Amino acid sequence: MKRLLVLVALLVGFLGTPVLADGLGPVIPKATGEAHPEGNLFMRINHMNLMKHDRDETVLKGDREISHSLKACIDCHVVNGDDGEPVSVKSEKHFCVVCHEFAAVKVDCFQCHNSKPQITTEALLKPELADANDIATYLKEAEE
Amino acid sequence: MNLPALKFSKKPGEMSRRDLLKSGGALATVTLAPGVTLMAFGGEATAAADPGKRWGLLIDVNKCDKGCTECVTACSKENGWKDTGHPETDAQWIRKVDLKDMATGREISAPVMCQHCEDAPCIDVCPTSASFKRPDGIVLVDKHACIGCRYCMMACPYKARSFIHEDLEDQKAHAPRGKGTVESCTLCVHRVDAGGTPACVEACNTTGHGAMMFGDLNDPESEIAKALASYPSVALRDDLRLNPGVRYSNL
Numbered sequence: 001m002k003r004l005l006v007l008v009a010l011l012v013g014f015l016g017t018p019v020l021a022d023g024l025g026p027v028i029p030k031a032t033g034e035a036h037p038e039g040n041l042f043m044r045i046n047h048m049n050l051m052k053h054d055r056d057e058t059v060l061k062g063d064r065e066i067s068h069s070l071k072a073c074i075d076c077h078v079v080n081g082d083d084g085e086p087v088s089v090k091s092e093k094h095f096c097v098v099c100h101e102f103a104a105v106k107v108d109c110f111q112c113h114n115s116k117p118q119i120t121t122e123a124l125l126k127p128e129l130a131d132a133n134d135i136a137t138y139l140k141e142a143e144e
Numbered sequence: 145m146n147l148p149a150l151k152f153s154k155k156p157g158e159m160s161r162r163d164l165l166k167s168g169g170a171l172a173t174v175t176l177a178p179g180v181t182l183m184a185f186g187g188e189a190t191a192a193a194d195p196g197k198r199w200g201l202l203i204d205v206n207k208c209d210k211g212c213t214e215c216v217t218a219c220s221k222e223n224g225w226k227d228t229g230h231p232e233t234d235a236q237w238i239r240k241v242d243l244k245d246m247a248t249g250r251e252i253s254a255p256v257m258c259q260h261c262e263d264a265p266c267i268d269v270c271p272t273s274a275s276f277k278r279p280d281g282i283v284l285v286d287k288h289a290c291i292g293c294r295y296c297m298m299a300c301p302y303k304a305r306s307f308i309h310e311d312l313e314d315q316k317a318h319a320p321r322g323k324g325t326v327e328s329c330t331l332c333v334h335r336v337d338a339g340g341t342p343a344c345v346e347a348c349n350t351t352g353h354g355a356m357m358f359g360d361l362n363d364p365e366s367e368i369a370k371a372l373a374s375y376p377s378v379a380l381r382d383d384l385r386l387n388p389g390v391r392y393s394n395l
Contacts (some may be wrong), residue, residue, distance in 0.1 A: 013350035059286050062193030062278055064337050071317050112287060115317050 029095050033076040044099075052113075075117045077134040089115040096138065195279035198262075199331055200361040200389035201345070202368050203254055204375060207355035210253040213240055215356065218297050218347030219257075222332060224316035228309070237329045238344055255356070256342065257285060258304040259380060259388035263350040266296035266305065274326075276305035281361075281389050290325040297326060301381050311383045331358075331370070361389060 009107070036043050043050075054066035077095035081087040087094050089110045092101055096115070100107065204362040216238050220226060225235040243249070260283045263333040266275045267283070274289035275296050285296075285305075297305045308321060315321055318334040332342035340346075341358045348356040359368030371377075377393040379386070 055288060057192075059288065060276065062280065062333070064334075064336055074317070100372070110316060111311075112319070112320035112325070114317045116314075118317040133281070 016053070026098045028098055029079045029093065031077045031095070069140075070113055074115060078117055086116045180186040182255075186318060193278045193280040193282070193337075196362060196363045198216035198273070198281035198357065198389060199336060200260065200368060200391065201280070201331075201357075202357040202371055202391050203251050204355045204357075204393050205254045206213050206394040208252070208254050209351075209353055209355075210242060210251060212253075212353065214347040214351045215255045215344035216240060218343040218391050219329070222335075222343035223319040223321070223330070224314075225321065225327075230309075233309050234306065235308075235327065236304060237327070254392060254395070255303070256302060256380070257344070258300075258331075259386070259390040260329075260331060261388045263386050265299040265301065265384075265386065269295040269390060270294065278333070280336075282333055282336070283328075284330055284333065285326050285328060287320070287322070287325045287327070292324040292326065294326060300328075301384055301386075312318070 018037065038046075050068040050075075051070055054068040055068050055070070057063040058069070073095075078086045079091075079093050079095055081091060091097065091099055094115060096107070096110075097107070207391075219238045220235075223237060225237060227234050238255050240253055241256050241351045242251065244252075260277075260281060262277075262281070264277060264283050267277060269275075271293060272289045272291055274286045274291070275283070276286060277283050280324070292307065297303075298309060305326050307326050308323050311323050312321060313348055319330070321327055332340070332344075333340060345356040345358040347356065357368045357371060359366040361369055361372070363369055372391060373394075375393055377391040378395050379388045379391055
């Protein structure tokens with residue numbers, strides 16, 4: 001119930017632009033690349049389930065053509081710090097941290113997963129590589 | 145030397161639905177009008193671990209140089225693990241083992257990693273099913289399910305698994321790893337899924353030793369299956385009948 005309340009509060013925070021303008025809701029950083037066909041609202045509510053489902057597709061079945069790869073979230077949802085370099089989850093500016101801080105959610109994903117895009121400079125120089133969510137793809141491209 | 149026959153998970157020549165779709169799809173893209181793609185088959189033909197395959201390694205001990213640790217270095221670089229300064233708890237993805245036959249004085253050296261057993265003891269003992277075997281024979285830890293109990297480390301006769309004791313940072317994006325979970329050689333599953341070979345094999349070939357061969361044990365036409373069919377090879381701890389996917393020749 002508490003969770004639901006938080007979620008409702010969060011959503012009201014998002015939807016009511018005046019509230020946002022008052023600075024009561026989290027200010028979600030802009031992303032690069034194409035937006036989600038499911039829409040922002042759907043993603044806000046369901047991102048954890050989508051990732052959990054697709055995670056099993058990759059890890060257990062070896063299917064890498066998933067639509068909700070954590071690696072890919074990190075690539076598109078980069079936030080740069082004052083030094084122009086992508087920030088990690090240690091920073092409160094990180095895409096995954098902004099909302100979670102607000103909604104008091106704690107995730108353990110980044111004990112293992114890197115919270116910064118790996119091929120930073122290349123991805124910045126060649127935006128089309130942001131989609132290549134595998135270093136192998138990138139290396140193959142580099143070889144050619 | 146008694147060599148257990150490599151078991152085929154599927155009769156050769158028998159096709160899975162996925163194989164069929166794949167070949168059908170390939171044909172369709174060739175024969176149909178441009179613009180008609182694999183998607184015409186309902187998007188079934190996605191790239192996933194193929195149950196018709198069984199990935200494995202063949203290590204030629206004669207070609208392995210005693211002083212060389214390129215395979216270990218390559219694995220460490222690829223998967224982002226480092227020595228921690230505590231050898232007793234260091235990561236055990238791959239290590240070089242040197243042996244000497246006291247009777248003859250023959251010295252050999254070979255890399256040992258997860259042997260990707262068909263009947264893996266680590267899977268039998270795992271209480272959360274985090275230890276599992278992919279359809280293509282690669283034995284992995286699903287770290288999302290691993291609770292760090294380390295039964296699998298006890299069960300593994302090759303001591304091929306290790307536990308992460310430290311907080312980690314800046315891991316490789318393709319090889320997430322973190323404190324409190326068990327890890328082992330993944331046969332570079334992220335590379336294999338992209339059509340590549342494990343980093344150790346690549347590094348061994350780069351040195352010119354060519355002591356490691358990677359391939360599909362189930363495909364009689366593959367280099368590795370042909371080598372296994374032509375020359376003697378052994379499984380480590382053959383007596384346990386685990387039918388590992390890693391084999392050694394000239395041991």
